[in-house]
Amino acid sequence: MSVFEIVRFAIRGLFTNRLRTFLTVLGITIGVASVIILLAVGNGSSKAIQASLDRLGTNSLQVRSGGGGFGARARASASSQKPLTILDAAALMDKTQAPDILQVAPIASTNGTCVVGASTTTPSTFYGTWPAYYKASNTSIQSGSYFTNDDVTQGRRVALIGQTTATALFGTTSPIGQTMRCSGIEFTVIGLTTVKGASGFQDGDSLVLIPITTMENSITGNQPLSSIIVEATNSKTTDAAQTELTTILDARHGISGRKTADFSVFNQASLLTTASTSSKTFTTLLGMVAAISLLVGGIGITNIMLVTVIERTREIGIRKAIGAPKGAILSQFLIEATILSVLGGALGVLVGFIGSHFTIAGTKPVIVPASVFLAFGVSILIGVFFGGYPASRAASLRPIEALRHE
Amino acid sequence: MEAVRAVDSVVDKLPVIEVRDAIKRYGVGDASIFALNGVSLTIEAGEYVAIMGPSGSGKSTLMNILGALDNMTSGEYFLDGIEISSMDEIHLSIVRGRKIGFIFQSFNLIPRTTAIANVELPMAYQGVKTKERRERALVALDVVGLGDRINHEPTELSGGQQQRVAVARALVTRPALLLADEPTGALDSKSTADLLDLFDQINAAGRTVVVITHELDVAHRAKRIIRMRDGKIVSDELNKERVA
Ligand SMILES: Nc1ncnc2c1ncn2[C@@H]1O[C@H](COP(=O)(O)OP(=O)(O)OP(=O)(O)O)[C@@H](O)[C@H]1O
Numbered sequence: 126m127s128v129f130e131i132v133r134f135a136i137r138g139l140f141t142n143r144l145r146t147f148l149t150v151l152g153i154t155i156g157v158a159s160v161i162i163l164l165a166v167g168n169g170s171s172k173a174i175q176a177s178l179d180r181l182g183t184n185s186l187q188v189r190s191g192g193g194g195f196g197a198r199a200r201a202s203a204s205s206q207k208p209l210t211i212l213d214a215a216a217l218m219d220k221t222q223a224p225d226i227l228q229v230a231p232i233a234s235t236n237g238t239c240v241v242g243a244s245t246t247t248p249s250t251f252y253g254t255w256p257a258y259y260k261a262s263n264t265s266i267q268s269g270s271y272f273t274n275d276d277v278t279q280g281r282r283v284a285l286i287g288q289t290t291a292t293a294l295f296g297t298t299s300p301i302g303q304t305m306r307c308s309g310i311e312f313t314v315i316g317l318t319t320v321k322g323a324s325g326f327q328d329g330d331s332l333v334l335i336p337i338t339t340m341e342n343s344i345t346g347n348q349p350l351s352s353i354i355v356e357a358t359n360s361k362t363t364d365a366a367q368t369e370l371t372t373i374l375d376a377r378h379g380i381s382g383r384k385t386a387d388f389s390v391f392n393q394a395s396l397l398t399t400a401s402t403s404s405k406t407f408t409t410l411l412g413m414v415a416a417i418s419l420l421v422g423g424i425g426i427t428n429i430m431l432v433t434v435i436e437r438t439r440e441i442g443i444r445k446a447i448g449a450p451k452g453a454i455l456s457q458f459l460i461e462a463t464i465l466s467v468l469g470g471a472l473g474v475l476v477g478f479i480g481s482h483f484t485i486a487g488t489k490p491v492i493v494p495a496s497v498f499l500a501f502g503v504s505i506l507i508g509v510f511f512g513g514y515p516a517s518r519a520a521s522l523r524p525i526e527a528l529r530h531e
Numbered sequence: 532m533e534a535v536r537a538v539d540s541v542v543d544k545l546p547v548i549e550v551r552d553a554i555k556r557y558g559v560g561d562a563s564i565f566a567l568n569g570v571s572l573t574i575e576a577g578e579y580v581a582i583m584g585p586s587g588s589g590k591s592t593l594m595n596i597l598g599a600l601d602n603m604t605s606g607e608y609f610l611d612g613i614e615i616s617s618m619d620e621i622h623l624s625i626v627r628g629r630k631i632g633f634i635f636q637s638f639n640l641i642p643r644t645t646a647i648a649n650v651e652l653p654m655a656y657q658g659v660k661t662k663e664r665r666e667r668a669l670v671a672l673d674v675v676g677l678g679d680r681i682n683h684e685p686t687e688l689s690g691g692q693q694q695r696v697a698v699a700r701a702l703v704t705r706p707a708l709l710l711a712d713e714p715t716g717a718l719d720s721k722s723t724a725d726l727l728d729l730f731d732q733i734n735a736a737g738r739t740v741v742v743i744t745h746e747l748d749v750a751h752r753a754k755r756i757i758r759m760r761d762g763k764i765v766s767d768e769l770n771k772e773r774v775a
């Protein structure tokens with residue numbers, strides 16, 4: 126008997142038992158597809174968190190006046206509070222005391238309105254800072270140039286503005302080299318920052334950045350800083366940098382013993398680490414759900430295969446009684462099982478790929494290639510083993526034993 | 532008659548059944564049952580034998596051994612001069628396919644499979660080419676009078692028709708030996724008569740036929756009647772009505 130003939134028998138077997146064929150293929154399809162999609166959702170959500178981690182920069186810390194920041198240093202009484210000053214920022218740049226701090230950017234902020242002719246706008250962010258701010262806050266420019274340390278020391282009246290501010294004041298013409306009047310002071314626009322988009326309710330492009338010296342000298346006077354952005358040397362040294370800056374500021378602000386701190390440190394990295402840890406947990410959970418669904422699918426396949434062979438033991442007996450060799454029967458059932466599992470597995474992969482194109486629970490799924498091979502492989506192994514093993518047992522029976530089977 | 536000869540264009544060499552001291556024992560120890568308790572039997576080529584006996588006397592057990600569907604506990608069995616009792620599974624499947632045609636009381640057709648596919652099946656396992664297989668299956672179905680029902684599945688056929696498909700399937704490989712275990716057990720009298728006519732034709736064409744039956748009128752169509760009781764042959768005589 127030729128292989129071709131046995132394959133024909135197997136295909137005929139599948140067609141004569143249409144419902145069973147359909148149910149088995151369906152079971153495998155669902156199992157494989159759910160594994161692929163669930164893992165893709167988990168993977169997608171951790172990818173999304175990773176992306177926001179990368180965007181925010183994992184190595185920056187923010188120091189603000191007042192207690193009660195992230196990491197819970199208790200509130201100090203208002204009277205004993207010392208404000209954050211530009212000198213505090215300068216002190217943090219001490220390489221011997223704070224080897225893990227790469228750079229420091231003080232931020233003075235104000236609420237001012239900018240005017241050009243008849244156009245006015247109130248930028249939601251109006252900061253005075255120095256060049257270290259660019260990298261620490263992931264700010265870059267799309268045209269023009271940055272203001273430099275020299276601009277800061279000289280207290281020049283130059284400004285970088287965001288796209289929203291530029292459009293409000295200058296419309297479609299290039300703002301570079303133009304002048305604008307903010308809080309009564311005239312500034313030359315020297316750079317346009319790259320579009321950041323909105324984060325939360327804040328428009329990241331409604332922005333004016335000027336040298337901190339210019340702001341203190343001309344607008345705010347010696348007002349305290351609103352915050353200091355500290356950048357650690359890399360993402361692993363953020364915690365060390367936090368300890369160092371706390372030690373330095375404690376000393377400068379006379380914080381010791383009972384006296385509680387009058388500043389607080391916000392560690393974005395640790396916040397995001399928590400988020401990414403919980404996303405890993407989420408992925409693991411989804412993976413477990415997927416594994417269970419594959420297992421349940423597998424048990425379903427096993428069940429159908431076992432029932433099929435038991436149901437068809439009599440048929441196996443008949444075939445043996447009319448001269449079928451064991452090999453031919455076994456091959457037929459193995460080929461049936463293989464066709465079923467490959468078909469179901471392939472459909473499952475297809476459904477998995479299609480399903481992963483939709484946004485599920487607010488997440489854009491990203492397929493894990495290994496999950497495709499795993500799910501496909503496991504379903505085929507289960508199908509072939511549980512289709513093949515009972516068939517081989519039935520085919521080894523004496524014909525009369527198989528025929529007596531009810 | 533002519534048609535049977537057509538199926539059987541090649542006349543096989545003399546088939547002989549020779550069984551010596553067949554013992555079939557079920558279970559172990561005190562609880563064991565001797566379904567066959569020392570049966571010796573010789574059947575010459577071209578004989579038409581009926582086996583009778585009360586229920587549980589071991590008729591089916593003997594038949595299954597003759598058909599190579601079951602093995603015996605001890606004893607020897609030669610079919611056509613070949614020792615079956617010590618044969619391995621691969622050779623047994625060849626013997627079942629080429630030497631023996633087996634007809635069951637419950638027909639045992641493959642479900643959800645057409646009459647013609649059922650009849651073609653044994654030839655498929657023997658490696659007969661598709662075209663020849665189909666031709667021979669058509670002839671065999673014609674012989675049993677089902678030429679117009681070839682594409683019907685078992686559930687679409689009456690009991691008598693199903694049994695005739697089973698006969699066609701048993702004959703189509705041109706076996707030396709046709710074994711039938713209560714073939715008329717599930718049939719009405721008309722179907723029984725048709726089937727017995729068919730057996731007469733088959734035997735007249737030179738084939739050895741062995742039939743188990745409870746019914747006297749079925750047994751009386753055979754040329755030799757063997758009676759069994761408690762796993763033993765108790766009588767073995769020629770049927771005077773059929774053999775002069
Ligand atoms: N698989 C088995 N296991 C145990 N005992 C069995 C088995 N098959 C048959 N027997 C016993 O062997 C004996 C002979 O059975 P067998 O089927 O040959 O009888 P029979 O003559 O064909 O009867 P009937 O006319 O009812 O078909 C019985 O006592 C039966 O109970």
Ligand SMILES: [Mg+2]
Binds near residue numbers: 590591592
């Ligand atoms: Mg019986």
